[in-house]
Amino acid sequence: MSKRLLHFLLPAAAGVIFILAWYALRFSMNEEMQFLLPTPGEILASFRENGDSLARAALNTTEGALLGFGGAIVVSAGLALLLSLSSLIRISLYPYLMLLQMIPVIIFAPILILWVGPGLKSVVVITFLICFFPLVVNTTQGLISTDRNSVELFRMYRANRLQEIFLLRAPAALPYFFTGLRIAAVLAPIGALVGDYTAGSSAGDGGGLGFQAIIYSSQAKYPALFATAAVTCLLGFVFVGVVVSLSWLALHHWHDSYERSDT
């Protein structure tokens, strides 16, 4: 019980110390340099000041991140299934998957803008590209790592190919899939942000957080930049939080990583 209290108190105490140190650093600076490090209070104030534009930008980025992330999940699941069918297919396609992962977003962005135009579409494609690789690699690994005895059990009972995939390989691959999903969930908001920064557009609803960051920095609104960073962090926490919860729902009954221990 006291241990649980500590788990709550210690991070809270560390946070307070961190904020105190922040203020101490800020007020130890030369007055003309203090604009470089706004205080938490100033950042909060800029939240109020730029609330509307930040919220709109956050929504746009969330939309881009969700669409790219979702697309990556669907396509990677399908491709992983294909790759799991034969090692020949894997050998043939892996180099190109690697290549896809190596594409430098900053160079690809202008090309993408030519292809699909700036704004949401480009953001979605860039997010997709960034999330795709860890998902497809982990899921494929999961699909081909099925326990040999279990495969023989299915053969013994003359299971057909679909039964083997959906009743054995897919559930066995779930822990691997969620490992990939966690990595992708961290990457999705970052991908959307970078996509927006390099290929965003103010057209329509306006840009996302990346685009907003360009505007704030051109206006020298430094507290607002810090606020934008905080919103991005929050978005990342939400993505990861949802995935961690889904993973718990799917695995905690049976998977060893959720083995209950009373410590």
Place this chain on the structure above:
Amino acid sequence: MAATPLVELHDVTKRYGAGPLVLDRVSLAASPGDFISLIGPSGCGKSTLLRLIAGLSPASGGTLQLDGRTPEQAAAELAFVFQEPTLLPWLTVAGNVALPQQLRGLPPAGRAATSRRVLELVRLGDRSAAYPRQLSGGQKMRVSIARALSLSPKILLLDEPFGALDEMTREHLNEELLAIRQQQAWTAFFVTHSVAEAVFLSNRIVVMAPSPGRVHTEVAVPFAYPRTAATRLSREYHDLVAEVSRILRSVESTDA
């Protein structure tokens, strides 16, 4: 015993690819109701033999017939109990036991009833909602046996199912297995390393010799069923265990 053999092997050989001979002209016939233990040193091909009968691996030569058919055709009559419990960790005990019926496309209502019945048989009726990780090693093995019995097989193939368990648990499960057999008439092939287990369970013990794997001797176990814990205390039981151990040692030493 004039019964026609249920399982008949004639000069069965096996080699993997261009490798050495794993099984050399094995001939064996099992009548309905036989409980045959396959025993022998590592590398004598006893597990391979079991896999051939199961149809998990094809024979390289000779003929192998189950009820006059190939193992593939007779798949519905067969059940296999692996060395590991091989339970699917994401399914409950009931889900695991129902799996063979599910794979065969039987209706869910009947599946549940059958699963309940076989779980009662292995005395795990109260654990049907548990997940495998909540069970002890012995309980997992009992679930694995219940699963194998769920399709009422004619032929039960067991590959060292109790090898990883402690002595006490093993003896209990041996007794349970025989008790279940009193109620269900299946024919068993049982691979084991334990002479005591082989003598306790079977009516026939096939001692195999290695490199290449072949049948060395067959020993008949004359004790009547039902056998109980008391059987293990009898003089005859101990004598036969000693006798089979002696044969086994002679097989092993020729291989040194």
